Amino acid sequence: MSTDAVQQPGAESGPEWLRGPRPAELAAALESTEPEAAPAPVTARAVAETAIRALVEVDAAIASLQAMRTQLLAGIGHVAIDDALAERLDPAVGLRDDACEIGLLQRRSDRTVEGELTQSMLQMERWPATIAAWGRASIHRGHVRVIEDIGAPLRDAAERAAFEAALIPQAEQTTPGRLRMLARRELEQYLTEPLAARHAEARTQRDVTVTDLDHGMSMVRGLLPTVLAHGIVDRLTQMARATGADDPRSFAELRADLFADLLLTADPNGAAIAGITALVSVVIPTNVLLGDDQQTGDDAVARLSNGAPIDPETARLLAGRTKLWTRLFTDPLRGHVVAVDSYKPSRRLRALLRARDQHCRWPGCTAKAVRCDIDHTVPWAAEGKTEHGNLAHLCRRHHVLKGAQLSGARRWKVEQVTPGVLAFTSPTGEVYIDQPPQVGPVFGERAPEAAPEPAWGAVVAGAQRVDLPF
Numbered sequence: 001m002s003t004d005a006v007q008q009p010g011a012e013s014g015p016e017w018l019r020g021p022r023p024a025e026l027a028a029a030l031e032s033t034e035p036e037a038a039p040a041p042v043t044a045r046a047v048a049e050t051a052i053r054a055l056v057e058v059d060a061a062i063a064s065l066q067a068m069r070t071q072l073l074a075g076i077g078h079v080a081i082d083d084a085l086a087e088r089l090d091p092a093v094g095l096r097d098d099a100c101e102i103g104l105l106q107r108r109s110d111r112t113v114e115g116e117l118t119q120s121m122l123q124m125e126r127w128p129a130t131i132a133a134w135g136r137a138s139i140h141r142g143h144v145r146v147i148e149d150i151g152a153p154l155r156d157a158a159e160r161a162a163f164e165a166a167l168i169p170q171a172e173q174t175t176p177g178r179l180r181m182l183a184r185r186e187l188e189q190y191l192t193e194p195l196a197a198r199h200a201e202a203r204t205q206r207d208v209t210v211t212d213l214d215h216g217m218s219m220v221r222g223l224l225p226t227v228l229a230h231g232i233v234d235r236l237t238q239m240a241r242a243t244g245a246d247d248p249r250s251f252a253e254l255r256a257d258l259f260a261d262l263l264l265t266a267d268p269n270g271a272a273i274a275g276i277t278a279l280v281s282v283v284i285p286t287n288v289l290l291g292d293d294q295q296t297g298d299d300a301v302a303r304l305s306n307g308a309p310i311d312p313e314t315a316r317l318l319a320g321r322t323k324l325w326t327r328l329f330t331d332p333l334r335g336h337v338v339a340v341d342s343y344k345p346s347r348r349l350r351a352l353l354r355a356r357d358q359h360c361r362w363p364g365c366t367a368k369a370v371r372c373d374i375d376h377t378v379p380w381a382a383e384g385k386t387e388h389g390n391l392a393h394l395c396r397r398h399h400v401l402k403g404a405q406l407s408g409a410r411r412w413k414v415e416q417v418t419p420g421v422l423a424f425t426s427p428t429g430e431v432y433i434d435q436p437p438q439v440g441p442v443f444g445e446r447a448p449e450a451a452p453e454p455a456w457g458a459v460v461a462g463a464q465r466v467d468l469p470f
């Protein structure tokens with residue numbers, strides 16, 4: 001890259017913008033010059049102009065390196081395929097082999113690297129003149145992308161060569177945005193297929209994707225037919241306008257909220273979160289559920305199972321509202337998922353519980369099981385499992401009493417001594433054992449008189465003390 005910088009006599013090698021008078025020359029110049037001709041002091045503006053020239057040179061170097069990287073990737077890919085074919089292997093296996101090697105060296109996903117290898121071979125094959133111009137830094141990545149994107153429908157090599165030959169000189173003179181318009185016009189000369197047919201093919205690519213960003217935010221992108229995409233944005237704009245000026249949200253915030261409300265609830269009432277009934281796996285650390293938002297670090301952040309963080313308030317709202325979350329139990333040392341369970345018991349488990357309990361299990365209560373809630377004896381939020389040994393029917397009235405966040409001394413404690421046998425400890429310390437109704441015959445060895453002494457002072461028929469795993 002050349003600049004307009006005036007070369008100083010005696011300057012040595014290095015970027016042109018660095019070649020100024022050196023101290024010795026400067027001192028000589030000061031001595032021999034009349035006072036009125038003293039060199040101008042270095043101003044901030046002069047430094048900024050130097051920085052601008054440096055930026056242009058750095059970006060040009062980056063462009064050249066990016067083109068070089070594409071060439072390297074393509075070369076690696078071709079050798080990998082040739083090697084695999086020579087050994088009668090699937091070429092894809094050869095590519096994957098090198099992708100894994102590169103991925104591990106760079107701590108990147110081998111899938112990403114494999115994609116880059118394939119993409120680079122394709123770029124080199126389809127757009128050689130464009131990649132060469134990129135290497136000379138006469139165009140940059142934005143221009144390359146436009147030529148590739150707009151020229152993608154061209155199937156014939158000669159047509160592609162003519163297309164890029166027409167566009168590269170324009171790319172050297174303008175921005176990618178302008179180039180895109182020129183490229184579209186250029187493309188029309190080569191397209192024999194009518195727009196309707198092209199659109200029919202293009203619309204098979206429609207999709208909605210989500211990309212997780214920082215700070216508990218994500219980007220939802222929809223690839224849609226143009227009319228629908230503009231229709232969606234226009235509808236959101238009109239609805240946001242109609243919301244009224246006294247809404248404290250910004251116009252952009254309103255549009256985003258309406259977008260979510262419409263998709264999740266089909267009702268733009270601002271309650272999108274209530275509409276989430278999809279099955280989503282979430283890892284919520286106990287301290288987040290308990291409302292401790294001050295902690296930092298990896299173990300204090302609620303995450304979707306794909307690792308995307310979600311804000312603690314949303315995590316708590318969802319944990320309290322939905323019964324469809326799946327909980328992941330992770331190995332504390334390695335963080336691997338070792339077990340999953342869901343809050344909601346399976347149909348089979350519900351049938352078992354209904355047959356076992358038949359009515360509310362609160363001592364003395366006879367409310368029919370079909371009208372009861374299924375309660376986690378050890379709360380789900382406290383790692384209680386969704387299994388028959390930790391579930392029991394409680395009528396709404398008793399469920400609320402058990403779950404009430406009364407102060408320690410006034411709280412009822414409920415435990416399952418063995419699966420199905422519940423021990424209720426009252427605020428005054430009285431313990432009541434509630435056995436499930438006897439349904440089948442009782443055999444000798446497990447008869448009540450042979451039962452061990454229970455821990456809570458009442459006879460527990462057929463019960464064996466077990467250590468609860470949580």
Ligand SMILES: [Zn+2]
Nearest residue numbers: 360365395398
């Ligand atoms: Zn009850």
